[in-house]
Amino acid sequence: MRFHVEARNITKRFGPTTALNNAGIEIAPGQTHALVGRNGAGKSTLVSILTGLQRPDEGEVLFAGEAAPGPADRDAWRRRVACVYQKSTIIPALTVAENLFLNRQGRYVKWRELRSKARDLLATYEVDVDAEALAGDLGVEQRQLVEIARALSFGATFIILDEPTARLDGPAIERLFTRMRALREQGVTMMYISHHLDEVYEICQSVTVFRDARHVMTRPVAELPHDELVSAMTGEATAVAHQTRRRAPGDLVVLEATGLSLRGRYEGVGLSVRAGEVVGLAGSASSGKIGLAETLAGLRKADSGRITVNGRRPKPGDVPAFLAAGLGFVPEDRHHEGFVPLLSVAENSTMPVMRRLGSFGLVSPGRRRTRAKQMIRELDIKTGGPDQPVAELSGGNAQKVVFARALVDDPTALVVMNPTAGVDVKSKQALLGAVEDAVERGAGAVLVSDELDDLRICDRVLVMFHGRIVKDVPRGWTDHELVAVMEGIEQ
Known part of the structure; x- marks a missing residue:
């Protein structure tokens, strides 16, 4: 054949x-x-x-x-x-006809001929679009x-x-x-x-x-x-999630969302996270899970619905307001949102608490280094010292600095997005361990990840499909069971 x-x-x-x-x-x-x-x-x-x-x-x-x-x-x-x-x-600023024949018009554009050819092409493939319409419309x-x-x-x-x-x-x-x-x-x-x-x-x-x-x-x-x-x-359809040995979650709700909708990303989402609980968010790239997580962290503003952090209602889309309410977050893209490469480990890791490291608007370098050394020790960050630029660190250690920034103020709610992307096995264990340690101290966490192994520390996993939460999967799932829900085969 x-x-x-x-x-x-x-x-x-x-x-x-x-x-x-x-x-x-x-x-x-x-x-x-x-x-x-x-x-x-x-x-x-x-x-x-x-x-x-x-x-x-x-x-x-x-x-x-x-x-x-x-x-x-x-x-x-x-x-x-x-x-x-x-x-x-x-290209939104060009017409449909111009997009169809971009870089193929020749040196001199014959506009009437171009539009005619575009209409014929659209008719051939039964595309009901005006050739003269702006593509952006x-x-x-x-x-x-x-x-x-x-x-x-x-x-x-x-x-x-x-x-x-x-x-x-x-x-x-x-x-x-x-x-x-x-x-x-x-x-x-x-x-x-x-x-x-x-x-x-x-x-x-x-x-x-x-x-x-x-x-x-x-x-x-x-x-x-x-x-x-x-x-x-x-691979192994019968691989069962590991059982973590944390204490049972408490009754206190530290992070709650009601009726959240954001056009083109998710619709009618509600969830709650209790102190001492890790709630996973799983789904395909188009499921809406990242958009939802970014809204929960204050990075995006939903079209409707409300978010409560530790009983407070921070201003939607206002990251400082969410941090002030007691939320820490690890963004999806550490390189663009997680740290400033040319700043030191100390400067990056203590950003959320800078105002408390000095007086009259000035930061005490000694107090900043002391706090940074504590985070370096707790997260086992391999660095030459708190003054080393983050750009000089390995991927895993740079991600640990992002975690340090998220945890430096002892948040009671955490939103963690793809925490182990691009890091080695040992760093993965340390990063997921940091989430579990924070939860053991009484925080509640939302963990979003494309890696099934990351989700094994979760008490339950909320699976999203086409912008909606379709199932709440308790701990003990197999890869087969979770992927079947994520791919829309079982709900």
Whole structure:
């Protein structure tokens, strides 16, 4: 059988990290083929290789049996493959027609001809959008259809759809699937990437699973039970969460949200966290969990609803007000939100309490160093001393400084986002241990993570799906059980 697309024995390394290890995929002509796997499985790296943005260290890519073009021949790549990414590449200030033929108008633009060609292209793929409309005035669904039409206009008959339903509601998803079925009937081959396995069963004919940078299996969807697919993604389906030995949570609610909604991210969310309790937030990248966590920490302002911290109602979207109410937080991106690289360990770790380290608006360097040394000791930060710039630390130790800042004021409520991303095993243990220590002292914590192992310290895990909390999973879950809920198979 001749495949439309083949990636054979692909290995790709980034420094010491192996992103793909002898992995591959084979996609038949006219097929919608799913690629699934947990975060870090290698899906994004394969996309970059299939679109010519990265070259594999080993292996080869074939289109209809012919070797892929050279990396510099972008036009040849566009004639073979197109990718519609989760984040739109449409330019809002340009019209639909200008976006469709961007950089293809020639030296002198013939506007009437451009608009006519755009209308014909939109009609060919049944995209009901005005060619003269500003792209910025389009809805998410319309922009996505314009991107698909633009991708196919280069002549490619293979298209990659990367999390296409992440920002769509139910009716829009069904309309997208209708359009995908029509494209398939026209002979278009598609690779479909999604964290929502229910969509895989609805729209795809075959599925390939990656795990830990390797190809695990490829099967026809119709022959693959849901449990077997989840097991392939997670590895050991029977791995049970570790039981932590903390005292039972108290009755005091330290963090509470009621009726929180933020357009495009989450809707109608309510939760409460008690003193001595760790509550996990789990879900796919499009589930809304990060947006919710950022709202709970004061980084975002919800459209509706209220948040209570230790019985107080801090001003929505006002981080200092949340900190003053007794909340500490570890942001998702430590490099941009967690610390100031050129400032010292002492300066970064004591930011929330600077006013108490001196008088008359001046900070006592001695008191700051003393407090910083205490945090360095408690979190085992490997540093040359409190005056060392954070930029000189390893990733794990820099993350410990972010934790130090979150914990320096002994908060009674914590919001911790992806705390172990990009750190080594030993640092992971220390960071999660710091959360447990704070909770043992009586704090309540919300822990958001893409890593299932991080969530094992939680007393319960709230699973989000398409912006809503769909299940409260008590401690004792298996990987299989939790992932099935996260992917929308079981609720």
